Amino acid sequence: MADELDDALRRLRAEHDDGPDDLSAVRARVLAAAERGEPVLGPRRRPRWAVVAVAAAAAVLVAGGAVVVLAPSEPRPEEVQPAAPPQWTTAWQVLDAAAVAARRPAPPRVAGYRWVERLRREIKLEGPRWSSPTAIEYAQREEVWVPDEPTGLWRLKRTQVAPPRQVGGGPPATTPVGAVPATGEWTAPCGRFPPDGSFDSNCDVMRVEADPRYDFAPGPLRQPFTKWLHKTTSVLGTDPVGRFRVAAEVLTRGLLPHEHLGELYLAIADIPGVRVADGEVLLEGQYGVAVGITDGQVERQIVVDPATGRFLGERKVAIGPEAAPGLAPGTVLSSVAVRTGSVDQLGKRPG
DSSP, rough: OOHHHHHHHHHHHHHHSSOOOOOOHHHHHHHHHTTTTTSSSSSOOOOOHHHHHHHHHHHHHHTTOOOOOOSSSSSGGGOOOOOOOOHHHHHHHHHHHHHHHHTTTOOOSSSEEEEEEEEEEEEEEESTTTTEEEEEEEEEEEEOOOOOSTTSSEEEEEEEEEEEEESSSSSOSSSSOOOOOEEEEEETTTTTTTTTTOOOOOOTTTTTOOGGGGGSOOOOOOOOOHHHHHHHTTTGTOHHHHHHHHHHHHHHOOOOOGGGHHHHHHHHHHHHTTTEEEEEEEEEEEEEEEEEEEEESSSEEEOOOOOTTEEEEEEEEEEHHHSTTTSSSTTTEEEEEEEEEEEEETTTOOO
């Protein structure tokens, strides 16, 4: 060690004209610290530039009358702390990071069917809104199998995840609350499922419709998402909340080709009023960042993982007093957690 230190000090004296004239005191103190067993150098030989920098720092500290204590070159593996999560301040930061991650190649698909799972929780109100209505939460799981040729047979399976439960409001409800989608299993061409037609699409126009929700083919988009969102919501006066709602619906359907995901993220980032709603959201066991927009009463949010580019789901959160009478602001009125995959058989699940 003495030879290495002498070499570093000679370099320091030669390269720094304004440095201390006599570095012998530095040498003596560093060697004394080493003899006492204090940390001086790490277990690996440092690059030459690092030794010179350490010696320079030691000289400055000694000249100022301080005690020299040199840390090891690197911590032991068990001492390494995980990096703190990024502090997201703008929606553009979140969605741009997610768009970059989404441009990475997707895992290989299994030929046959695209599988989409949506775990939906929703609070419905029963009774007059001005007299503390009863709030009941429903939880359902939807699974959809979409053939690689979208004009073929689709399958929808909807099941109840948990019994309805009261989460607030007035006395317990004695009748079913609101319209809850029926449970069951259906198979139909083009996704035209009875009884509510929630996945209705027209086989005749599926290939030519300019709606990215029905665009299953790879390759460039027929038109940029930003332009498409303006066109689709033109009846709403290109309202930013309406544009965000439509974009969220596209993502929640889970049918958008992976290669177009980043483009949609950037189109959402361009919508005025979009903000970071929550820097860390736990949505059905998956952590992400919530980006949303509010109409003054309810904030609609999408939840993404900026590190992987995955879309995790969406939420609606009460903001104003009229959003859900009897429920506190910040209450999650509904959430949908989305997972996707590919399988080789109709009705089969990934894994």
